[in-house]
Amino acid sequence: MNIILFEDLDFRNHLKPLTLTRPIGMLRVGILTIKEKWENRLNLSVSLDTEEYLQTKYPLILKEENVFINSSFLPTPALIDLIKNLKPGQVIASGLEIVAYISDARKSAQELGKAPEIIELEPEDTFSIKHLPDLFLNNGSQIEADFKLITAGRTSQEITDPYTKVYSQENIFLEEGVNIKAAVINAEEGPVYIGKDAVIQEGAVIIGPVSIGPEAKVAYGAKIRQNTTLGPVCRVGGEVGNTIFHAYTNKAHDGFLGNSYIGEWCNLGANTNASNLKNDYSEVKLYDYHTDGMTPTGETFCGTFMGDYSKAGISTMFNTGSVVGVSCNVFGAGFQSKLIRSFTWGGAAEGYEPYRFEKAIEVINATMSRRKIELSEEDLLILSHINEQKITNEV
Template identity: 55%
Template sequence: MRSIILFDDPTIRLQLLPFTYTRPVAGIRCGIWTIAEKWSKWLKSEISYQTESHLRHRFPLIKSEDNFYINGALCPDASLIEAIEKLSPESVLLSKENEILAVRTSSPDWTPAANSIILDKHYYEEPIILIRQVWDIFLNNGAQIKADFAKITAAKQSAKLTDPFTFCYNPENIFIEEGALIKAAILNAENGPIYIGKNASIQEGAIIQGPFAIGESSVLAQGAKIRPNTTVGPFCKVGGEVSNCVIFGYSNKGHDGYLGNSVLGEWCNLGANTNNSNLKNDHTAVKLHSYITGKPESTGLLFCGLFMGDYSKAGISTMFNTGTVVGVSVNVFGAGFQSKHIPSFSWGGNAEGFTEYRFEKAIAVAKDTVSRRGIKFDETDEKIVKQVFDQTKNQR
C-alpha cells in the first residue's frame, strides 16, 4: 500500500506566510479546492502531510513502505499525475528549474533536505503551476477554477436552476450543487465557469462574472458585485465588490466595500465599508513585506492588494494600502491608511498606535468566532495559535 504525502518546501513555506503559520502549504485554497483536496481527488486517495512540528497533530504524517512525497505547492493536472504514477522506486521528479516535484521512496526519513538518500533523477518538461508566492494564489485562481470545475463536472450533474428571475449567460458553464439557493441574480459564465457549492445562497441582485466559485453553505449578499477569478470558500459571508480574490473559508466580508487582488485566510472579518487599494497611483510595481528578508520586496505586479492571515479582523471603514500583509490574529481599526505590514497579534491602528494583542484575549475571541459556526476551538487549535504567538513575538 502506498502513502501520498504532501511536503512543505522550506523556502516556499516562508514565502507563503502568514497563511502557512496555521496550515501546511497544501492547505492553501486556489481554485475551487485546496491543493490537498485536488491531489486527493485526482489520485483517489487519502493524503497526509510533512509539515512544521506545531501543525503535525492537526495535519498528521502517515508513512508506508512505498511513499510518494509530492510538493505541497504543486497543482495537479493529467500530465503530472501520469508522470508521478510512472515514477520508479527510489526516484525523484524534478522541474526544469531543478525544483523537487515528487519523490518515490521506501525511506521513512526523506525530507526536502535529505541529501544522504540517493535517488534516480527524472525531469518534467511540461509547464507546471507551483504556488511559490502569496500573490500566486490569486494570479492562478482563474485557471484553477477552470481546472477544478472540469474535474467536478466530468463526474456529476448540476442541479436545476429553479428561480425564474435569475438570468444566466452561457448556462452550460454553470454548475449548481444540491441545496444551493439562487434568487434574482445575474450569472455570466461567458468568460469562465461559475461553481455554486452545496447549500450556498446567492441573494437578490447579486451580479457574478466567471470564473467564480463559492463553497458549501456560503452566502453572497444582496447586490454583491463579483468580478472574474474570485473564489469564496466554504461557510463565508461576502458582500460589496470583490475582484480576483481568494477567501479560504469561514471568513466574512458581509458589507459594502472593495476587495481586489487579495487573499484572506480563515476566520477573518472585514467590517462594513472596509476597502483596499490594489493599484499604486504612479503605476509602479507593488512591493510586499517579505518574511524572508523582513523588508518590502517587489512583486513585479501592478495589481496587488491585501493578504490577511487567519483569525484577523478589521474594524468598520478600515483602509488598506496597496500590497498590505496582515498576520495572524490581528485586530486593526481606526482612521487613515494602515501600515503595509501589521505583524501577528497586533492590536490597534496607525492613528491610535499598535500594542500587543494579549494572548488570553486573542484566544477568547478566536474561540467565540469559531463557536458561532458550531465548531469547537480545541486544545490543538490553541497550541497552534500559541506557537504562532511565540514565533512572531520579535516582529511586534
C-alpha cells in the same frame, strides 16, 4: 501509493502569514485546497509533512514506501502521469526544484541529487504556489480545472428562479440546496460553481470564473468579479475580484477587495477597502517573511493577504500590497501599515500594540460560537506557538 505532500521551507516562509496556521497543502486555490486536488485526482488519501507545531492537527502518515510530492506544485495531467509511473531511484524535478520522489523517509536535496535518473517536468506542465501572489494569479485557471474534475459526468441542479438572468448556463453548476433570487450569473468567460446549500441574494452579479463554496452566502447587490473563490461558509458582499476567501470568513458589506487572500475566521467591517493598484501604476512590493523585508512582486495589481482570525473595523483602509498576520484587530482612520504582525491590536493613526493572548482567544471563541463551533485544542496549541514567536518579532 502512500502520498505525502512535503514542503520546501523557503516556499513555506514566502507564503506566510497564511501558512502560519496550516501546511502549504491546506491552502485553497480554485475550488479545492491543494491537498484535496491531489486526493481527488489520485483517488487516494494524502498526508502532510510540515512543521512540528502543526503535526498534531495535520499528522504525517509514513509507510515503508512513500511518494513524496512537493506541496507547492499543483497537479496537472502530465505530472500525475509521471508520478503514477515513478520508480524508486527516480526524481521528478522542475529546474533545481524537487517535485516528487519515492522513499521510505524524507530526503534532502543533496541526497536526492545522487539519484540515478532525473525526470524533468516541462514548463508548460508546471503550475506552482511559491509566493503569495501565485495564489490569485492561478485562481482562475484552477477554478476551471477543479470545475471539470468536480462536475464530470454529473448533472447540475436547475436554476428555477424566474428573475435570475443566466449567460452560458452550460458553464454553471449548482449543488443541492442552492438558493438563488433575482441574480445575474455570467459564465461566458469561465465557469461558475455554487456549492451545496449556498445562498445568492437579490441583485448579486457573478461573473465567472467563480467558485461559491458550500453554505456560503453572496450578499444582496454584491459584485463578484472573475477569478474569485468564496470558501465554505463565507459571507461576502460589496465588490470583490481575483480574490480567495479561505473559509468561515465574513465581508458582508460594501467595500472593495481585489487580488487578495483572506484567511479563515476573518471579518472585514462595513466599507473596508483594500487598494490593489498604486496610483503611479508601478510594481507592487510586498513584505516577505523569508527575507524579512519588502520584496518586488513583479505585479502591478496586488492587494491584501490576511492570516486567520484577524478582523478589520468599519471603514478600514489597507494599502496596496499589505500583509496582516494571525489574530489581529485592526481599526481606525487612514491607511494601515503595509505589515501588521500577528497578535496586533490598533491602527496606524491610534498606534499599534500587542493583542493580549487571552483576550484574542476569547474573541476567537465568541466568533466561532456563532457558528456553533469550538476552537480545538490543536488550534489553541498552534495559536500559542504563533504568539510565542510573536514575542521574538518573527510573525
